[in-house]
Amino acid sequence: MDAEMEKLEKTSLLDSFFDVAKVVALAIMIALFIRVFAFQPFNIPSGSMKSTLLVGDYLFISKFSYGYSRYSFPFDMKLFRGRLFGSAPARGDVAVFHYKKIDYIKRVIGLPGDRVQMKEGRLYLNGKPLARKLAKPFITEDYYGHQRSVKRYMETMPNGKTYQTLDLVEKGSGDNTGMFTVPAGHYFMMGDNRDNSSDSRFNAPIGFVPAENLIGKAQFLYFSSKDMSRSKSLPDKFGMVRWRRLFTRIH
Numbered sequence: 001m002d003a004e005m006e007k008l009e010k011t012s013l014l015d016s017f018f019d020v021a022k023v024v025a026l027a028i029m030i031a032l033f034i035r036v037f038a039f040q041p042f043n044i045p046s047g048s049m050k051s052t053l054l055v056g057d058y059l060f061i062s063k064f065s066y067g068y069s070r071y072s073f074p075f076d077m078k079l080f081r082g083r084l085f086g087s088a089p090a091r092g093d094v095a096v097f098h099y100k101k102i103d104y105i106k107r108v109i110g111l112p113g114d115r116v117q118m119k120e121g122r123l124y125l126n127g128k129p130l131a132r133k134l135a136k137p138f139i140t141e142d143y144y145g146h147q148r149s150v151k152r153y154m155e156t157m158p159n160g161k162t163y164q165t166l167d168l169v170e171k172g173s174g175d176n177t178g179m180f181t182v183p184a185g186h187y188f189m190m191g192d193n194r195d196n197s198s199d200s201r202f203n204a205p206i207g208f209v210p211a212e213n214l215i216g217k218a219q220f221l222y223f224s225s226k227d228m229s230r231s232k233s234l235p236d237k238f239g240m241v242r243w244r245r246l247f248t249r250i251h
Contacts, residue, residue, distance in 0.1 A: 038063060040216060042096055042105065048191035048198070049105060051138045051152060051164050052094065052250065054242070058223040059250060061096050061216035065089075069212045071098040082212060089187065091125075092161030094218040094250050097189070097209050104206065105218060106199050107163065110180070110188030118201065121167055121175040121194070123155065131156045138166055163251055168195035177201050185211050218250045 044057040053059070063072055067086035070078055089095055093108045110116040110125065117124045124130070138152040151167040172195035180200070182188045186208040191197025199206055224245035 039219075040096075041222075042103070042218070044105065047140075047196055048193050049094070049107070050140065050166055050193040050196075052107075052192045053105065053218075054224065054245075056225045056227065056242070057221055057245065059221045060219050062219050063216045065217035066095070066211075066214045069214070071213055071215055083214075086211070088211075089214065089217065090161070091159055092157040092163060095187075095189070096215045096218060097213045098215055099206055099209070099213060103215065104189075106189035106191050106197070108187055109190045109200070110182040112182050112184045112186060114182045114188065116180045116182065116188045116200075118175055118177045121170075121172070123190075125158065128158075130158075132165075135164065138164075140166075140168075161251075164192060166193045166195070168193070174199075174201045180208075183208060187211065187214075220247060220249045221245050222247060 039060045040063055042059055042061050044053045044055055044059070047055055064085070065087065066089055067083040069083045069086075070080060073079065088111070089108045091108055091111060094105065095108055096103055096105045098104075109123070115124075115126050119129075122129045122132070132153045132155040135152045135154045137149040139147055139149055141147050153165050153167065154162055155165050156162045174194060174197070180188060188200040189206065189209050190199045190201065200208055224242040226240040226242070
């Protein structure tokens, strides 16, 4: 009798183990499916998109917005070329793209065939300057906590998309450029922090971005904080969270 009970207990324990394993495996498969085909998390490592996106912002990008390419999948698997279920981004979208094993996040400025140029810090699209107006100054802070006020503008695309840009310095290296004509199958990308962004204005490291390299469209923030490594206690870390930025849409 005891042997039978012991056998039943072992069988029951083994069944429970397999049930848990099935649940865990299913949860992992669902998570992978969502990450590959629906939403992928992304965090902001630099200040090239200030003041729209800040270092320490964590956001979700929608993978389905522009369709899928080899860069939609982990480990850069070369499963196919081009895009499946592809959709073109709109001017003004904030998009994540892949280039030389690095993922970047910038704003879509020029579509295929567009002519893009910077003149004295103003953005020209197809020969016309984009409408912009001066906004409330942006207060930026360095690692040591030193603050400075910089110019902030509200810039508007021809399609009505409005967003913020920063002007850190007068006559910056990207404030005056030649005329760029966006080739077919490519996009012209720029950071909102115009004087602190490596983007399509410069041949290195990015240049024009192939459509195949697009990963997804930035949708909303789910977390944001300052550098928590600089705080020691739990209350200090709690105070580093940018609560007002949580669960906000990206424009």
